[in-house]
Amino acid sequence: MPSTTSSGPSLREISRDAVRARITEVALDLFAEHGFDQVTVDQIAAAAGMSGRTFHRYFPAKEDVVVGEPERWGEFVRDAFAARPDDEPVWDSLRASFEAFIGFLEQDGRVQRGKVAMRILVSTASLRARNLEKHQLWGRMLLPLVAARLPDDDTALRAEIIVQAAFACLDVTFTTWANVDDDTTLSELLERSFTMLQPTT
Amino acid sequence: MPSTTSSGPSLREISRDAVRARITEVALDLFAEHGFDQVTVDQIAAAAGMSGRTFHRYFPAKEDVVVGEPERWGEFVRDAFAARPDDEPVWDSLRASFEAFIGFLEQDGRVQRGKVAMRILVSTASLRARNLEKHQLWGRMLLPLVAARLPDDDTALRAEIIVQAAFACLDVTFTTWANVDDDTTLSELLERSFTMLQPTT
DNA sequence: GCTTTGCGTGTCAGAGACTGACAGATATGG
DNA sequence: CCATATCTGTCAGTCTCTGACACGCAAAGC
Incomplete structure (x- = not known):
């Protein structure tokens, strides 16, 4: 000890x-x-x-060498989501949480290495699989919080759809970012992705 | 011969x-x-x-015993999408294509067995992984068709987001259907899922 | 009818990702 | 210095998946 x-x-x-x-x-x-x-x-x-x-x-x-520790980052995202104001639309809250996550990565200076890792990730089946498990884990962590913020009925299915759609946006963001050579920012791609989709309120 | x-x-x-x-x-x-x-x-x-x-x-x-032949069904869905009218919103076309796919499964009488298989699938990591590869494959088949129907700019990213979001809906549909004991229909769940999400036009 | 060819199958050997058990090495605390 | 906990390597074993080889069987050709 x-x-x-x-x-x-x-x-x-x-x-x-x-x-x-x-x-x-x-x-x-x-x-x-x-x-x-x-x-x-x-x-x-x-x-x-x-x-x-x-x-x-x-x-x-x-695979864990590339994917890292999903648990840690999952807690980060969950906490970021929980810290959002209750009256904010969930879709915006999710976007903000992912934004914070990305900001943390960029600040940490792992972006260069991250791009290499991401290119390996998106081009390997078993790594994509591990990444999916990360989504599942994050989903389990976020789902109750998201459902709690939704109005009246059908919250279970609604929350599931919204969270999965958000992950789709995050995935597309990282994938296109990894496959592009210019200096397009992760935040920029994330914003564009989230703007293209809107849960019906 | x-x-x-x-x-x-x-x-x-x-x-x-x-x-x-x-x-x-x-x-x-x-x-x-x-x-x-x-x-x-x-x-x-x-x-x-x-x-x-x-x-x-x-x-x-x-894993292939459970997942089956993604290629065949991918072609089915792609053809169903291609047969949709050009002026229909892509989101609706995707929904209709998945609807056709589901309809084919139900007509074939594999629904009962399908539910068992789906329960096994959603509860096993390596099977979920294989299912993800199916999504990737279907995505590669659908992406050019979807992009071609989109207006002017940013079609690549837009198409990617829309297709991934559609798969998220399909996934949630099958998952909740498998986990539920009542007689809720796949079509019903699919409609609800697709209605909860709308790509911004 | 006999042969040739093609195909399905079993056996064997081997790579590669893990996992458990054991024993030695190392360092941590008293 | 000793007792303890932790780390490490070696070994053996499981399980998935692949290549190579040989055997048997059935259809096709003569």
Whole structure:
């Protein structure tokens, strides 16, 4: 147990995060060069100086290296949504929450790396699958909040549709952003996507 | 090669389809009882009286038993969309195309079995993944047709959003239908879903 | 009728992603 | 220095999926 003097992450956690980051760095390079499916776990592990077994102790599945930790970002988005005013239309609240998410990514400086990762993601079936699971998770986290803000009847189906449509917008945003070479902004694409769709009130 | 007297499916194809149907039948029973992940390919093969290797000659992947042949249905939907009048709003055309698809399924009497299959599908990650690939495929087939019907600018992004949103509606439709015990109709749910969302014209 | 050809099938071997069990190494705290 | 917890590698095993080979059977050609 860590001493009570510091309430921050323990030494072990720092070390663990550092190793995870290193693995991610090495793996993304390999994926970018040879393609996700052409790189084996053992190759990544060797490049990172460890055994394949140890790789799986840091990432349960090979896909997790690219997708990251959906849980953390899901909480971020959920909290952002919860912080929105109650009288705002849900569609706008969702857009604002995704906007905050994107803003966080950009500020963190992961955008360049993010574009590489996203290009790998959208071009690999098993990674798209993992991404879908992220949507499902986020959906389960957002659904009750969205449903609570909807007027009277049919809230279950309405909320489901709205959330899924929002994810579709987010997906299209990231996909087109990854496939384009100019400097089009994620925020810009997100706004355009959300504007093209409107839930009937 | 078959003699020219009959232009129908060859004997081999009939036999192949029959075997495929038999495997599907046996496998769905096993999946429904034990869950998709708990049933091995060898178990299905044994229950169908063949080796595991032969199973894979009929279905490249275990998931294909549940998902079926996306290509065929994709063509069906694409043709249905192409047959719609040019001046109809794309959103309505998409709804009509999905309606036709659903109608075909219901007429074929696969609805009961379909509900079982759908329950297995929505509760298994790898099957949801395969279903997503189906969406991607259908999307690639529909996208050019949809884009061609859209007014002037930004057709690429607009088409992408509209198609993805339509798939979201279709997905929610099947998912809620599978999870509900009453007699709510697929068409009914589809209509409600599509009505809740409107692309801005 | 016999052969040739094509096709379906089983067996075998192997890659690749994981997972559990065990044992040694390392570092953390007293 | 020791006791503890954690990390790590090795090994073995499961499961999906693929390629290669050989066997059997049935239709087609002579």
